[in-house]
Structures are given as structure tokens and as C-alpha cells.
Amino acid sequence: MDVVLRHWSAFTDGMTTTLELTALSFAGALLIGIVVAAMRVSPVPVLRGVGTVYVESFQNTPLLVLLVLFVFGLPEVGVIFPLFTTAVIAIALYEAAYIAEAVRSGINTVPVGQAEAARAIGLGFGQSLRLVILPQALRAVVQPIGNILIALTMNTSLAAAVGVVDLTAAANRVNLLEAQPIPVFVGAGLGYMAVCALVGLLTNLIERKVAIVR
Amino acid sequence: MSTSRVLFDEPGPIARRRIRVATVVVSIAVAGLIALAVRRFADHGQLDADKWRPYTTWPMWRYLLQGVRATVEAAAVATGLSLAGGIVLALGRLSPHRRFRWPAVVYIEVMRTVPVLLLVYIVLFGLPHYGVNLPLFWKLVAPLSVSSAAVFAEIFRAGILSLDRGQREAGLAIGMTRRQTMWIVVLPQAVRRLLPSLVSQSVGLLKDTSLGFIVSYSELLYSGRILATYNRLLIQTYIVIALVYIVINASLSKFARTLEARQGVRPAGRRRLLGFVRPRPYVAGSPHLRARPEHPAPQSEGPEPQNKIPA
Numbered sequence: 001m002d003v004v005l006r007h008w009s010a011f012t013d014g015m016t017t018t019l020e021l022t023a024l025s026f027a028g029a030l031l032i033g034i035v036v037a038a039m040r041v042s043p044v045p046v047l048r049g050v051g052t053v054y055v056e057s058f059q060n061t062p063l064l065v066l067l068v069l070f071v072f073g074l075p076e077v078g079v080i081f082p083l084f085t086t087a088v089i090a091i092a093l094y095e096a097a098y099i100a101e102a103v104r105s106g107i108n109t110v111p112v113g114q115a116e117a118a119r120a121i122g123l124g125f126g127q128s129l130r131l132v133i134l135p136q137a138l139r140a141v142v143q144p145i146g147n148i149l150i151a152l153t154m155n156t157s158l159a160a161a162v163g164v165v166d167l168t169a170a171a172n173r174v175n176l177l178e179a180q181p182i183p184v185f186v187g188a189g190l191g192y193m194a195v196c197a198l199v200g201l202l203t204n205l206i207e208r209k210v211a212i213v214r
Numbered sequence: 215m216s217t218s219r220v221l222f223d224e225p226g227p228i229a230r231r232r233i234r235v236a237t238v239v240v241s242i243a244v245a246g247l248i249a250l251a252v253r254r255f256a257d258h259g260q261l262d263a264d265k266w267r268p269y270t271t272w273p274m275w276r277y278l279l280q281g282v283r284a285t286v287e288a289a290a291v292a293t294g295l296s297l298a299g300g301i302v303l304a305l306g307r308l309s310p311h312r313r314f315r316w317p318a319v320v321y322i323e324v325m326r327t328v329p330v331l332l333l334v335y336i337v338l339f340g341l342p343h344y345g346v347n348l349p350l351f352w353k354l355v356a357p358l359s360v361s362s363a364a365v366f367a368e369i370f371r372a373g374i375l376s377l378d379r380g381q382r383e384a385g386l387a388i389g390m391t392r393r394q395t396m397w398i399v400v401l402p403q404a405v406r407r408l409l410p411s412l413v414s415q416s417v418g419l420l421k422d423t424s425l426g427f428i429v430s431y432s433e434l435l436y437s438g439r440i441l442a443t444y445n446r447l448l449i450q451t452y453i454v455i456a457l458v459y460i461v462i463n464a465s466l467s468k469f470a471r472t473l474e475a476r477q478g479v480r481p482a483g484r485r486r487l488l489g490f491v492r493p494r495p496y497v498a499g500s501p502h503l504r505a506r507p508e509h510p511a512p513q514s515e516g517p518e519p520q521n522k523i524p525a
Contacts (some may be wrong), residue, residue, distance in 0.1 A: 015251035043225065044236040047305055050244060060463035061456050062424035069456060072442075073449035086224070100290045150327065161428050172335050181340030189328045196327035 004187040007174045014170025015191055021088060021156040021166060022195070026149055028092030033099025034134070040104055043125055051100070058097035064158050065089045071162040087159040095152045102144040106137035139210045146203030150196045157192075167191050255449075269316055269454050274441075281437030282458065288355050288433055289420040295359035296419070299411070307371055307398065318367070318374060325364035332359035334425055334523025354423065355429045362419050369411050373404035406475070413470035417463050424459075 004011060022070035043201035070090040071083065083090070110133050118128035138200075161167035175181050223441045225233055240315055255261045268274050322518030337348060348356060382433040385395030405412075426433035432440070442448045 040319045043229070044233050044240060046237045046244070048241045050240065056467075057460055057466055060421075060460045060467060062421035062459060064424040064427055065452065065456050065459060067436070068427065068439075069449070069452040073371040076449040077260055081252065110511060135470070156326070157331040158329060161425075168329060168332050168335065171332070174340065175335075176340055181336060181343050185332060185336045185340055188332055189324075192329060192332070193327045194326065197451045 003174065003178050003180045003183050005128045005179070009013060010174055010189070011167070011187065014165060014167040014188075017084075017164065017170075018153070018156055018166040018168075018191075021164070022149075025091035025095065026152055026180045028088065028096035029143075029148075029152065030098050032092060032096035034103055034138075034195070035099035036106065036151045037103035038094060038129055038134075039108055040100065041129070055097045055100055058094050058112055058123065059101070061094070062159060063094045063155055066094055067157060067162045068107050087156075087162065088165050089161070091152065091156060095148060095155070098148050098151070099145060102148060103137060105144070106139075106141035107133055109140045110136045123127065127209075139212050142203060142207040142210060144196055146199060146207075149199050149203075153195050154188070154192065165199070192213065227372060245248065261450055265450055268445060268447065269450065277441070278434065278437060278454070279436035281432060282462070284431065284437075285420065285423050285433040286462075288351065288358070288423045288426065288431070289416065291351075292355045292358040292362065292419050292423070293416045295355070296363040296366050298369050299359065299363030301401070303363060303367035304370035304374065307367065308374060322364045322367050325361050326368070328361070330357055330361045330422055330425065331428070333361055334428060338429065350431045351352070354426050354429045354433070358419060358422055358425070361420070362415070365418075366412070369408055369415060370404065373408040373411075374400055376407065378406050410470045410474040411478070413465060413473065417466045417470070420463060421459070421467070483512065 036051045036054050039047040040055070042048060042051075067087060070086050074080070075087070097165045114132055114136065115128060118132040123131065156166060157168040160166050160172070163169075165173075167188050171184050175184040178184065252261065259265070303322055306314045307322060309318075310317050322395045334354070337353050337357050341348065381399055381403065382395055385399040386392070388494045390398065423433050424435040427435045427439060430436055434455055442451040447452070
């Protein structure tokens with residue numbers, strides 16, 4: 001473990017980057033995901049179609065392909081962002097497809113009577129979705145979204161493959177310097193496990209707080 | 215889908231007009247976005263015919279198809295290995311003996327929270343340090359299998375636990391040992407019930423084989439990388455490759471959904487009963503199914519699920 005302590009700042013920097021990547025792309029994914037889920041249940045067929053195409057294409061493309069396409073491909077058409085921003089956008093777009101599916105399944109768990117009641121008191125589609133259905137749907141999918149967040153945390157490591165210096169890349173660099181793979185990679189693994197455990201704990205807390213017992 | 219239908223009424227004249235307006239607005243917005251993207255491509259000369267023409271030629275596709283083959287090979291081997299590992303781990307986690315249960319729990323919990331890329335780096339840069347240098351194929355497949363065995367284990371465990379307890383009790387009651395009950399009674403039913411999740415998890419594995427990009431195992435994405443360094447057609451190459459992935463994975467996902475939908479049609483009680491009467495009750499066009507028009511026989515939807523279980 002001596003190696004890890006000697007390169008402590010490299011590890012903490014990497015960890016910070018990983019956490020930033022995770023937080024920013026999760027926020028983006030949540031936003032896009034909820035919008036896409038709303039599109040997929042809307043009365044406008046074109047919107048439903050766009051939502052379906054979005055989910056199908058982003059769920060079926062490997063994240064690494066997206067990252068490579070965005071980081072190396074987009075500059076070719078003059079779309080140039082900083083590397084970190086590009087990684088955040090790619091991860092957010094990718095995970096949004098999963099969030100959208102989770103939220104949609106949450107919408108399906110809301111009892112039909114809720115939607116009927118909302119319509120009966122004269123709410124339109126947007127209002128009943130925003131005021132009645134979505135609040136209940138989101139409460140039902142805390143656990144699945146927590147699982148997506150854990151997957152997202154692990155997926156941020158793919159950004160290392162396109163040059164973002166996150167925890168994985170930091171560990172790799174330290175290992176190339178010191179050639180002591182076991183402590184270095186175990187250290188990085190423990191870092192990821194800590195983040196995931198924290199996310200799991202938070203998810204359980206939030207779920208216990210907001211879950212609706214039916 | 216039922217709730218989404220309830221969210222709005224059968225549209226009346228005003229709602230229909232609104233939907234029409236929304237349709238027009240959305241269509242214009244989508245068309246505008248596409249036009250913008252096309253403009254960008256055109257402005258940077260990425261739409262020129264000679265930049266896309268290589269992708270209409272056979273040698274190029276032969277090369278990419280070799281990549282697809284390598285991808286499928288890696289995914290298939292990794293799926294097989296992690297299925298086997300997953301069953302062993304799930305049985306370990308459900309075992310009454312602590313000496314089997316704890317290692318399985320630790321393995322599953324650790325592997326579920328460690329990124330695959332980290333495992334790939336260990337195999338790439340860690341193991342050679344200790345004199346273990348795997349062949350290229352295994353540098354990709356080994357970490358993938360190690361990591362997704364944990365995921366498969368959790369799927370199997372969920373399936374085994376979801377099965378009616380009476381199944382196991384019945385097996386024990388007729389004098390089978392615990393192992394026989396598990397392998398002859400419980401697992402076959404659990405696996406059949408789990409097929410959709412298993413297929414969609416192998417879609418995930420197929421996506422993860424794109425890590426060959428880092429291992430330099432020439433699967434689809436790495437082949438694309440090589441192509442792009444030669445012909446400098448970065449964006450075209452990666453777009454084509456993304457499309458190939460989408461086609462492969464979308465058809466696999468569709469297969470998973472078909473399996474799932476078909477399971478919904480089967481009444482559970484009848485399935486159990488038939489399971490005892492004949493070993494393979496759901497062979498396409500079996501008389502039991504044909505006799506009942508409300509449960510049409512799945513005749514033309516491809517091979518039967520139980521024939522598709524990888525060994």
C-alpha cells in the first residue's frame with residue numbers, strides 16, 4: 001500500500017475527476033431520461049417515435065463507441081468541446097436511455113386509477129404527467145435508478161480509454177511508473193467499491209424515505 | 215403500455231388539432247436538427263461522395279465483417295464462460311454451507327462494483343509483471359467473463375428464488391437429493407424463466423467486447439480504429455461501426471423481447487403440468503398449443519428457447 005500513499009495526490013485527483021464525471025453525467029442523464037420517458041408515453045405519435053429511436057440507438061451502442069465517436073469524430077465536423085465535457089455529454093446521452101426505460105417502467109407501476117382521477121378533474125396530459133404520475137413514478141424507481149447510477153460510476157472509467165485522467169487512468173499511470181500492479185489496482189478498485197457502496201447506501205435511505213407502500 | 219394509454223383520452227376534435235400541431239412542430243424541429251447536422255457535415259466536406267464511397271465496397275465490408283465475427287466470437291465465449299461461472303456462483307451463494315456461501319458473496323459483491331476496464335488494465339499491465347501473458351483473445355475475454363459472471367450469478371439467484379418453493383419441496387419429498395432437486399427440478403425452470411434477462415445481459419457483454427479497442431484485439435471497434443488510421447475517415451468509420459452495433463444488438467434485444475412476450479402467453483399452471491407429462495412441451499406446433507386458438511402456437515418465430523441455452 002506504500003505505493004498508493006506515495007502517489008496519494010494522483011489517486012485523489014483521479015477520484016475527484018471520477019466523481020465529477022459521475023455527478024455531472026448523472027444529472028444530465030436524469031434530465032434527458034425523464035424527458036425521453038415523457039416523450040415515449042405522450043399522445044403525439046412523432047414524439048413517441050423519436051423517444052423510441054433514441055432509446056433503441058443509445059441502448060444498443062457500446063459506450064466506448066460513443067466516446068470514441070464524440071471525442072475523435074466530432075472535431076472532424078467542427079464540433080469541438082474540451083475533452084472532459086465531451087466525455088460527460090457522451091456518458092449522459094448513453095445512460096439517459098437506461099434512465100428513460102427505468103422511468104417508463106415506473107410510470108407503468110402507477111395504478112391506472114391515478115391517471116383516470118387526474119383526467120377526471122380536468123388535468124391535461126402534461127399536467128397529469130407532471131403533477132400526478134411522474135412524482136409517483138419516480139418514487140417507485142429509486143432502486144433501479146440507483147443501480148443505473150452504480151453502473152454509470154463504473155462506466156465513467158471508459159473515459160480513461162479516450163484520455164480523461166480519472167481514477168482508472170491515474171492507477172494505470174502510477175502502475176506504469178512503479179510497476180506494482182497489485183497494490184495500485186486494488187487501491188483503485190477499493191475507490192470504486194467505496195463510491196458504489198455509498199451510492200447503494202444513499203439509494204436505500206432515499207427509498208425508505210420516499211417509497212409508496214401500496 | 216396500459217397506463218400510457220390511460221394518460222390521455224381518445225382525442226376529441228380539439229385534442230386532435232393539438233396533436234396535429236404538435237406533430238408538425240416536432241417534425242419541423244427534428245427536420246431542423248437533421249438539416250443542421252447535415253450542414254455541419256457538408257461545411258466540413260464530410261459529406262463528399264468519395265468520403266463515403268469506401269463503405270459501399272465489398273473489401274471494406276469483408277474487413278468489417280471479420281471484425282463482427284471476432285466480436286461475436288469473443289462475446290459468445292465470454293457469455294458461455296460467465297454463464298457457467300454465474301451458475302456456480304449462484305449455487306454457492308444459495309448454499310447452506312458457509313464455506314461455499316461466503317466466497318461467492320464476496321466475489322459477487324466485489325466484481326459488481328469494479329469497472330471492467332480496471333480488470334482489463336490488470337490483465338494488460340498487471341499480470342505480465344508476474345509472468346502471466348495471456349493470448350490477445352483471452353486478454354479481452356478473461357476480464358469480461360470474470361466480471362459478468364457476477365452479474366449472471368445475480369440473475370440466476372433471482373430466478374431460482376422466484377421459483378415456487380413447492381417445486382423444491384416436491385423434489386425433496388419424492389426422495390431426490392438436494393443436488394438432484396436443484397439440477398433436475400429447479401434450474402431448468404429457472405433458466406427458462408430467465409431467458410430474456412440472460413439474452414439481454416449477453417447484449418451487454420457484446421457491447422463490452424468493444425474494449426478490444428484497448429486490448430488491440432481486432433474486434434469491430436478496433437478494426438474501425440485501424441481503418442480510420444489508414445483512410446483518415448474518422449467520423450464516417452465510427453458512424454458505420456455504431457450502426458453495425460445497433461443492428462446486431464437491436465436484433466438480439468428484439469429476440470429477448472419476443473421470448474419475454476411469449477412467456478407472458480403461457481399460463482403458469484399448465485406449464486408446470488405439461489412439464490411433468492412430456493419433457494419438451496413447447497416444441498413449435500405441438501398439439502397442445504394448436505388445440506387452443508387463444509394461445510396461438512409460436513410456429514414461425516425462430517427456434518424454441520430451450521434449444522438456445524448455451525451449454
